[in-house]
Structures are given as C-alpha cells and as structure tokens.
Amino acid sequence: MLTRSNPVLADGTKISDLINLDTREVKMRVLSDAELYQLEMEKIFAKTWIFLAHETEIPNSGDFVQRDMGSDSVLVTRDREGQVHVVLNVCTHRGMKVSTLDMGNTQAHMCIYHGWAFKPNGDFIGAPVDKECMHGKMKSKAELSLTKARVSVYGGMIFATWNIEGPSFDEFLGDAKFYYDTMWCRTTKGMEVLGPPQRFIIKANWKTAAEQGACDGYHTLTLHRWLGEIGPYAKKPGAEGGGADLTPEMYGVEVWTDHGHTMRCIDLDRKVRRITGQDPSELTPEQKLAVLPPPGLTPEMIPDVVSRLSPEQVQVMSSNPPQVGNFFPNGLFEFIYLPTADGKVTGAMALHTYVPMGPDKFMFMNWILAEKDTPPEQKAAMLRISCQLLGTSGMVEQDDSDTWPHQTIVSKGAMSRHITLKYQAKYETGKPDGWPGPGHVGSGFTKDDTNWSFWQYWHELMTQAS
C-alpha cells in the first residue's frame, strides 16, 4: 500500500489546499509556482514513464538523439545489439553535458571537457592518460557509468523512467492500452517518423498545454473557430451545424483512465456517411475501415490491422476510433481525418510533448509520423497537411500557443492565483450500449471528465510519499 504525504509549500499552503477533489477545481497558483514545479520534477517527471523519441529516429547501431526527461537532459541511444538505452547526459566526472549535439552516431560518447568516454548504454569506458588512473581508485568503473533509466519501447515509441522498481509501462498505460494498441500497434511493420521533431519555446507552464491535451474538445468551438469558418471543416450551405459551428464535430465518446491517459473518439459512422455517401449500417467493421481508412492506412492494409487486434478493438476502431488523446504527463497524439478541397480525406498523425523548462516556460516538440507502409505520395500529403495545421506554423495550433502564456502570467497575481480552473461539466451518460472497451467512458458532447482525470492523477502523484 502506497503511503500518502501532503507536501507543504514555504507559505504553509498544502497541495490539498490547491485542488478541490469534490468540486473539481484547481487553484491557478499551480500554473506558475516555483516550489510546485520542483516537486513536479521529482514526483512526476522522475517517477512516471516519459515519451522521448521514436525508434525510427535512431535506426542504426550507435545512433543517438539528445532529449529531455522533465528538467534532465538525456541521450537516447542504440547499441551494437540494437538495444535502446536512455542515459543521463551528465558526465560523472565534473558534470559537463556528455553530448551537446541534437543527434549523431558513435559507439563512444566522449565528454569534451576531460575526455571521459561512455558506451551507448552508459557504461564508463575510460578516462584519458590511462596509466595515471585519472578516474581515481575510490570508485569502480561500474560506479562511474552514466545514470541509466529504465526503457520501454511501445509501438515504436521510446519511453523511459527513473522509477526503476516502479510500475511496468503496461501497468502505467492501464486501461488506455486497449485503445492505444488500435493506433500504435495496428500494423505489423509499424510506424516511422517523417523527420526530426519540430521544436519551439512557449513561455507558459507545461500544464497549461498538458491539461488541454487531456482531450479538451470544448475549446475547439471558440479558439479554433476558423476551422469552421474557412478551414477544413467549413460547411457547405445547408449542411448540418451550419455556418461556422463546430458543435457537431465534438460529439462522440470520451475515455479517461486512472493514470490520466485520456482520448476523444469520434463517430465514424457520421463521417462514413458524410464523406463516402455510404450507409454505415450496411457495412461490416472491416468494410467501414476500408471505405474510410484511418489516417495513414489504405484499404489494402486493413486485413493486417484486423488480424492484429481483438474483435472488440476492431469494433471501437470501426465505430468510434480515438482521434486525439494524451500520454500522462506531457504527451499528446492526434490521428486526424482531414477533409481536403478535392473531397478526399488526408490523415494527419502527430505526436507532441510539452517539455518543462521552468515554471513558466516549456518546449513544444512535434513529431509527424506515418505507417512505414503508407504509400510515399500519401506520406508526402500527410506531411504537408500536418505541417500546415499542427506544430510551429500550424494554423490550428498557433492559436493554442497564444493562450497558454496568458494563463501562466495571470496565475501570478495576488488575487488571480486563487481563481480556480473548473472541470465541473460532467458526463451523466456512462458507457454507450455495447461499448466493449475498459476505462471510464462518457458519450455525447465533449465534457471535462478527461481533463479532470489529468488533475486527479497529478494530485495522486504529488501526494505520494516517495
């Protein structure tokens, strides 16, 4: 049984004073408090599994990329046996970064300060001037290895944690795994990144983005209103919804889990009817997936997908596929069907992380992916539309990046820090009839339960005795 603690901040405020589990409110102070940020680094980012890279970024022996696990720089490497490692990018000698490069290939990472060298798995190789034994005789070579994280590769995605004895990655995913398998593990060949991730800095607290990433659908109607005005969801005259109203797009099924992983599943029948003109009730799950293949797939790839998943997973995928969701704490994914001007549908597959860089700054990273078997022309189309709508210059996500800094600035005010973020719109539906998947499920218009589950797990980890 885990023991609880209730950390007290310097002014006497307890964590439990900042979040009201009954009324589902969080005080804005949590969006910029420096003490809380340090606690988050220790209790969340050093404890949970963190997404760092995709294995296709480091395909060859010796390949590495430099990434961040919370506030710690790490190297994500591949050794001669093809094994992936994550090691702290801090030389055990005098604390210089072992590598200052974004990426590269080497079997010996040499610190440029005094020349200590380390294998891709972090093992200490040696220090220059061997006969003088410059690493001393007080510590063994094993003790001078780079700090090694525990690694899990899931659907090609590399996650790591410093919690060596903690829950397995599958335990951490929990009920989300049933659904996430339908995206990340759906093909035999797997996915690939189409290039290195975009990176840019936002002067905001990481949680402004992360709690939104826990499936906030509601903001789409206002903040992304342009999508319905002139964007890809602009309605033809007389179509449902009318005008710029995006309300119909936000009906579906939402799933949230006890570890803060959440997703919004869209009504595929509606899309099948609207985009293909076919009556979905006359189609089998396989046929539905073939007439409107999920982003990155083609009709030819569907039999492989169906063979890899359970009938229950295929049912979800062909009726209410997850379109957007998050990996607690700081990851987000999008598997979006995008209508294009020529009446077709292009998919976008993107993965974000919001890397904390202090209480009021984070780095937005955006990976754009496709299935390895996605036809090249389709990959190129997916790449372009992803780049135009998401990430750095994305016409959708550029508006998000102007909201988060203001929330962060506001949260510092003597009065404002006591204002609460509210998550009080609750599902009252329960699971739809015949819903085969696990987790907490609500059906209908998007609500706050998914975002709230982010904060529930945040609270659970922040009050866990270490």
Add this chain to the structure above:
Amino acid sequence: MLAHLLEPTPLPPTVRSNRLPVGSPLYNECVEFLIDEAEMLDELRFAEWSQLLTQDIEYNVPQRLTRPVRMQDGTIIRTVQHMHDNHASLMLRVRRITETRSAWCEDPPSRTRRLVSNVRVYKTDKPNEFKVQSYMLLTRNRFDFDYFDLIPCDRHDVLRKDGDSLQLARREVLIDQSVLGTPNLGIFL
C-alpha cells in the same frame, strides 16, 4: 525516392559568376521588391502581399539541427520543416487572418519589423528568374510584453519577372535557431 517526395523541389544553385553587380538596374529592382514586401507585411497588407506570389510558389522554412562542423550538410532538415507551403496553403493562411475574426494568434496582430540586408542577386538558367539571397532580422512584439522575439534568418528566394513586375516564385528561410524562440510562425518570413 521518399526523401524526394517529402522534400521541396531543390532551389536553383547559386552561381558566383552569375552575380549581378550591386546598383545595377535589375539588382535595384530586386532590392526594391524585398523592401516593399517587408513594408506590406509589417503593415498587415496581406491581400496586397498575396498578389506578389506566383501560382506555383513553394515556401519553406526548414528545421535546423546542432551538429559538428564536419557535418554541416546534415544541419538543414527539409522533410519535417517549420513551414511547408504552396500557393493554396499560403492563401488559406492569408484568408484566415483577413476573412475570419478568430485567427487569435495574430489578432490582435504582432508588431513586426522586417530589416532586410546583404542582398545578393544571381542570374539563373531561366532568363526571367533570379535567385535572390538576403539576410533578414524580424523583430516581433505582442500584447504588453516588454521583450521582442528575434527571428534572424537567411532567405533564399527566386524572383520571377512577369512583364514589368517581379513575383515571388520560391522562398526558403533558414532561421538561426534549432529550437525556435517564438511561440508560433503565425507570421510570414
């Protein structure tokens, strides 16, 4: 094969012997184009700016990576870029600002200043097309923030002469940051 599909069409090479002298009529015309263009964008005259774009324009902002001196060839990434646009997508960006009231990241708009310098003009294989390289320092200020986002960059353009006027047929913008210090590229470079 795949890289060819993912990446934009390569820019025409810079041929030193094809350099137009500073102060020559064509050189001056290209400089005036860049200065007028900067003014239009700084003054939010987007509809007017969009008239400068050819129908076949390719507009790209590659990513940059930090890599050793001997690997500088691998520091410009043209697969996943920061911007990867054509005429239709640029026009959608313009219309988003001019025709909706919900382009929040530029409404209210940034105050921008595009300082263009170090202009070099080269003839290309096509008599009506010129490769134009310039440095630009873009300063961006928003809301009541007391700081500026600085976006220093190296622009590689192709300007096409159509009758009396020039149009922008290609642009590649190399920003001097691997991690951008501005929260979005909701502005044109």
